[in-house]
Amino acid sequence: VQLVESGGGLVHRGDSLRLSCATSGLAMRYYHMGWFRQAPGKEREGVSCISDADHETITTIDADSVKGRFTISRDDAKNTVYLQMNNLEPEDTGVYYCYAFGTTKNYRDQGTQVTVSS
Numbered sequence: 001v002q003l004v005e006s007g008g009g010l011v012h013r014g015d016s017l018r019l020s021c022a023t024s025g026l027a028m029r030y031y032h033m034g035w036f037r038q039a040p041g042k043e044r045e046g047v048s049c050i051s052d053a054d055h056e057t058i059t060t061i062d063a064d065s066v067k068g069r070f071t072i073s074r075d076d077a078k079n080t081v082y083l084q085m086n087n088l089e090p091e092d093t094g095v096y097y098c099y100a101f102g103t104t105k106n107y108r109d110q111g112t113q114v115t116v117s118s
Contacts, residue, residue: 001023001024001025001026001100001107002023002024002025002109003021003022003023003098003099003100003107003108003109004021004022004023004024004109005019005020005021005022005096005097005098005109005110005111005112006019006020006022006112007019007020007112008096008112008113008114009113009114009115010115010117011088011114011115011116011117012116012117012118013088013089013090013116013117013118014087014088015088015116016084016085016086016087016088017085017088017114018082018083018084018085019035019082019083019085019096019098019112019114020080020081020082021033021035021080021081021082021083021098021109022078022079022080023079023080023081023100023107024079026079026100026102026107028053028074028076028079028080028081028100029052029053029054029076030052030053030054030102030103031052031100031101031102032049032050032051032052032100032101033049033050033052033072033074033081033098033099033100033101034046034047034048034049034050034072034098034099034101035047035048035049035070035072035081035083035096035097035098035099036096036097036099036108037092037094037095037096037097037114038094038095038097038111039091039093039094040093040094042094044097045063046063047062047063047066047070047083047096048060048061048062048063048066048070048071048072048083049061049072050072050073050074050081053074053076058074060072065091066085066092069085069086069087069088070083070084070085070086071083071084071086072084081098083096085114088114088116089116090116090117090118091116092114092116093114093115093116094113094114095111095112095113095114096111096112096113096114097109097111
């Protein structure tokens with residue numbers, strides 16, 4: 001199983017980024033997917049999660065700090081989950097991780113750095 005993330009980088013306040021997490025070796029449609037982040041000196045926190053695609057309705061949940069700015073989505077045909085981040089703030093700086101939550105096992109990638117300068 002591999003989760004390969006891309007799209008991080010250095011941006012300015014107010015800019016946008018889109019993170020992508022391409023999965024392989026698992027049937028992504030059966031996994032809840034999530035984005036977490038860890039800022040320097042802080043604990044890892046949940047950012048956005050999206051339910052698996054094996055049900056009629058897909059639901060998402062976002063942290064209060066990113067509501068209205070970040071959008072998680074999934075494309076199961078491409079085995080990829082995305083995080084569209086708009087109106088970025090310096091407080092969004094951190095290492096972003098992609099997670100796949102299964103019924104018996106979870107996976108995550110190595111993380112990618114997002115830095116937002118003021």
